[in-house]
Amino acid sequence: MERLLKPVPGYLALVISLLLLCLSIYLFVNNHNNGWIITGGVVAIIGCMFLLAGLIVVPPNHSRVLTFFGKYVGTTRENGLQFVNPLYSKQKISLRAANLESSKLKVNDKMGNPIEIAAVIVWRVSDTFRAAFEVDNYENYVKVQSEAAIRHLATSFAYDHMEDDQTGITLRSGGDTVNELLEKELNERLSPAGIEIREARISHLAYASEIAGAMLQRQQATAIVSARFKIVEGAVGMVELALAELSKKEIVNLDEERKAAMVSNLMVVLCGEKAATPILNTGTLYQ
Template identity: 30%
Template sequence: MSTTTSHTPGPEGPPRPVRLIQNEATTEIPVHLLFRDEPEPVSVPPRPAVVGRRQGTGEQPRLRRPAPEKARHAPQVDPALVERPARVLPGAVGVFAGACGVAGGLATTWWAGALPPLAVQALGLPSYTGAGLGPAQWAAYAGAGALGLFGFGGLARVRTGRASVLGLFGRYRGTVRRTGLMWVNPLLLRRRVDVRLRHWRSDEMPAADASGVALRVAVLVVWRVRDTARATLGVEDHERYLRECVEAALARVPVETHGSGRGCVDAAGEALTRLVAGDTAPVGIEVFSVRPSLVEYAPEVADAMQRRRIAALDAQHRATALTSVVDSVEDTVTRLTMRGLVELDDYERKALVKDLTVAFCAGRAEATS
């Protein structure tokens, strides 16, 4: 590397020398450009003049930014599988079509002459000897039967709080949320779904607290089906999927016992609700709350935790009793000394404190027993 000096003319006065760095691998670079104090733009990073690092240029290696961690995504189903209303007709249309089919069958029977005389008189039809059962009569029978079957076979009654998911040859054709009597294409497969607000109380499931102690937890889940198409066709069994999501959430969220405070239990319920709602939303299930209704220790650790709790309560009781006795002794000695009832030196004071402590502890033990 060699350093040369060139002269750059200034705006006023004689030209000033400018130092340059030059070697066989680089071009001439002014020295003052390597140590500029000018602030660089924040929004757009400067583009380096040299892409790779070359020996002898003094260029620093380019630092690569760490790739961002991939965010956890909820399970996805077919984006085209979204609930949409199905095409149905009022129930009166089906009743009318079925009645027309029955009337057509009776008329064809009268036309063929197979209708009994009593039926002819009851229906008020004119007497007719009949043309017999020929191809025309059989075709009329087929048409009337098909009309009657389609008319009465397509009648459906949807109750309040229920919905019917319709499909044809494995393809989703829509959802019926209307209530009452209506006519649906009888070729469509119907699946009834309960869309009411529902609650489910689980059996005791395994869980753990923040310390890793095994627990048995029962939760109360309030939920409903929001998208019938995804709930029915997106998963095999949406109720079973909900139960498994609750079990998975309990394995990830530590649950504290009711003795730890109401705030801990509420915080666990909010975390469970958030996790379960995020896992079940893609399959059309809306979860409102997941609250622990029963929290107890597992049978294998229940006895040990009970003994530990009793020991902690006993130690707390002893500490409280000792604090009360010490305060009482201090108050008694202070009053006796300040009122001038006794004059005590250090030895006498210690003896009095000892006697009062023993007396107060004995009296508290007798009162407790």
């Protein structure tokens, strides 16, 4: 687990290192071929380099993972100029949120239909110890496991409702529910690497090119049938209302044959795709 370490400010060490650098320059310039003065200059410059090796600059939302000859010492998240043991090994790990846009993956959905799917994932490092030591390369780990999670999601649900409208959640109609499931699975897969998923959204979803045309025709046919059903349903209601109002107000009395003819004419007018061209009857109702 991550262990936070609070180093001392590095400004004093920086000033001392600069003074040692100036001292070493002065001693080398004014050595007068004196071995002790030259040795003092060498010691001063070594001390300067040693102190400079312990200075680290930590920008906001960054961290340094510190190890001492392979042993984990701690992680510092303190911003600014800091001073640590110069013998520590220092690994930079960003704590900023990062975006990952997956490539378009071609997989089969739950119904076996080939589809293309991609997602946008917002992630950040929450545990620097796990990110540094539990996995080999945490950025590559995020990429590979994210693609695996997207593939698993795509195979767990159908792309869309087919003839059966009771298939439950689908990739196309699931919306926030599907995104929440993806986010949950990503957190489970990436938590061993100390990665936190802030948001996951499907950015691309479509049938694969080899069946896209056939599926488009199916969707168009379904839409046409649904529209026709609504038109016929509305036309029947209008015809029923017209007959009821004519009978109620006793405008005209129609026998069954004339009612059937009127219903047929009204249905043709109301359900036709083009405007009807009326023919005026200048005779009687029965001519």
